[in-house]
Amino acid sequence: EAGVAQSPRYKIIEKRQSVAFWCNPISGHATLYWYQQILGQGPKLLIQFQNNGVVDDSQLPKDRFSAERLKGVDSTLKIQPAKLEDSAVYLCASSLGTANTEAFFGQGTRLTVV
Amino acid sequence: GEDVEQSLFLSVREGDSSVINCTYTDSSSTYLYWYKQEPGAGLQLLTYIFSNMDMKQDQRLTVLLNKKDKHLSLRIADTQTGDSAIYFCAGTDYGGSQGNLIFGKGTKLSVKP
Numbered sequence: 001e002a003g004v005a006q007s008p009r010y011k012i013i014e015k016r017q018s019v020a021f022w023c024n025p026i027s028g029h030a031t032l033y034w035y036q037q038i039l040g041q042g043p044k045l046l047i048q049f050q051n052n053g054v055v056d057d058s059q060l061p062k063d064r065f066s067a068e069r070l071k072g073v074d075s076t077l078k079i080q081p082a083k084l085e086d087s088a089v090y091l092c093a094s095s096l097g098t099a100n101t102e103a104f105f106g107q108g109t110r111l112t113v114v
Numbered sequence: 115g116e117d118v119e120q121s122l123f124l125s126v127r128e129g130d131s132s133v134i135n136c137t138y139t140d141s142s143s144t145y146l147y148w149y150k151q152e153p154g155a156g157l158q159l160l161t162y163i164f165s166n167m168d169m170k171q172d173q174r175l176t177v178l179l180n181k182k183d184k185h186l187s188l189r190i191a192d193t194q195t196g197d198s199a200i201y202f203c204a205g206t207d208y209g210g211s212q213g214n215l216i217f218g219k220g221t222k223l224s225v226k227p
Contacts, residue, residue: 004156015216033214035216040219041219042118042204042217042218042219043157043202043215043217044217045215045216045227047216048214056214070175091156091157093156093157097203102159102162103159103215104159105149105156105157105158106156107154107156108156
């Protein structure tokens with residue numbers, strides 16, 4: 001079974017530029033999550049989708065971050081404009097349902113803002 | 115909401131047992147999880163325990179849950195160098211009604227040969 005795919009693996013941008021990350025969840029998984037993991041910390045949920053609807057985006061900085069999951073499969077996370085403090089690993093995860101009994105994580109995209 | 119605390123570092127010798135500890139604040143977490151993260155990799159679910167259980171064993175892994183003290187531990191028997199990684203404890207926050215994982219900061223396990 002293919003895992004959660006994310007791209008790119010690494011990205012370096014200057015502050016105030018924009019960037020987008022892509023995630024392809026495991027086939028058939030209805031729930032998709034984006035997490036932000038700052039160096040030395042645990043992952044923090046940014047947004048959760050159930051199919052193509054947003055379930056929880058309470059911790060998403062909406063002035064600069066946006067995410068969509070058109071057609072309820074792939075998802076993109078965008079940052080515009082980026083700040084230095086956005087440097088982190090962005091992890092995508094998916095699960096069959098919402099009970100979180102097993103969320104599968106991708107390898108992440110490491111973003112460096114300089 | 116849920117808050118999860120872990121010690122940051124643990125160093126053991128190969129063949130010894132490792133015990134990684136975690137405390138949480140919200141007793142409403144239905145499940146409590148242990149994830150493993152190797153360098154440059156995503157998180158891998160190691161095991162989870164349902165909140166009405168006290169113990170769960172899975173091969174070399176033993177999870178102990180003390181609900182009264184809100185304390186969770188992960189014991190790795192016969193620790194190997196391949197077990198070197200960061201281990202995250204996670205609870206579930208139902209504030210958003212769907213159950214989002216709330217992670218601790220992670221415990222870095224170093225296994226010396």
